[in-house]
Amino acid sequence: xxxxxxxxxxxxxxxxxxxxxxxxxxxxxxxxxxxxxxxxxxxxxxxxxxxxxxxxxxxxxxxxxxxxxxxxxxxxxxxxxxxxxxxxxxxxxxxxxxxxxxxxxxxxxxxxxxxxxxxxxxxxxxxxxxxxxxxxxxxxxxxxxxxxxxxxxxxxxxxxxxxxxxxxxxxxxxxxxxxxxxxxxxxxxxxxxxxxxxxxx
Numbered sequence: 577x578x579x580x581x582x583x584x585x586x587x588x589x590x591x592x593x594x595x596x597x598x599x600x601x602x603x604x605x606x607x608x609x610x611x612x613x614x615x616x617x618x619x620x621x622x623x624x625x626x627x628x629x630x631x632x633x634x635x636x637x638x639x640x641x642x643x644x645x646x647x648x649x650x651x652x653x654x655x656x657x658x659x660x661x662x663x664x665x666x667x668x669x670x671x672x673x674x675x676x677x678x679x680x681x682x683x684x685x686x687x688x689x690x691x692x693x694x695x696x697x698x699x700x701x702x703x704x705x706x707x708x709x710x711x712x713x714x715x716x717x718x719x720x721x722x723x724x725x726x727x728x729x730x731x732x733x734x735x736x737x738x739x740x741x742x743x744x745x746x747x748x749x750x751x752x753x754x755x756x757x758x759x760x761x762x763x764x765x766x767x768x769x770x771x772x773x774x775x776x777x
């Protein structure tokens with residue numbers, strides 16, 4: 577880790593608040609989904625809820641590793657000062673991005689329960705890191721598959737907001753499948769055999 581300076585206390589409290597809020601948003605989105613329902617897809621070219629959860633876990637782990645293990649001194653080529661914009665627009669589902677190959681779901685988790693437990697563990701670790709961090713993450717840069725070269729603080733913002741983006745996606749899937757309707761299992765069609773597509777991040 578190449579950290580310099582000190583994290584601003586105001587920045588810390590904002591990030592802790594966002595990390596906790598988006599954690600809860602994601603957990604609410606998956607609440608009440610059975611293991612069978614978690615594998616259903618609205619269509620063959622869309623992700624299931626289990627695949628969404630796997631992607632969230634993979635991204636959380638990847639961005640945290642980038643911040644804590646792959647940072648470098650800030651260069652003139654890195655962006656800066658965009659964290660507020662990332663937090664503001666990160667949940668906008670009208671803006672679609674292509675998922676990097678390493679983050680496309682591959683069936684890593686056998687159950688939604690396993691994926692959610694791993695997310696809880698990783699998010700708790702991230703919150704612990706931010707609460708104890710005594711470094712200014714604006715002093716370092718890290719690579720990001722969508723943002724390019726970003727500061728550590730920008731990457732933290734992207735990490736923090738990311739589960740909320742996919743909580744919205746999961747709610748879209750729930751609605752499309754009718755999972756919240758009283759007779760929700762009566763008319764479901766399963767598309768679980770289709771290969772996940774990157775375009776639905």
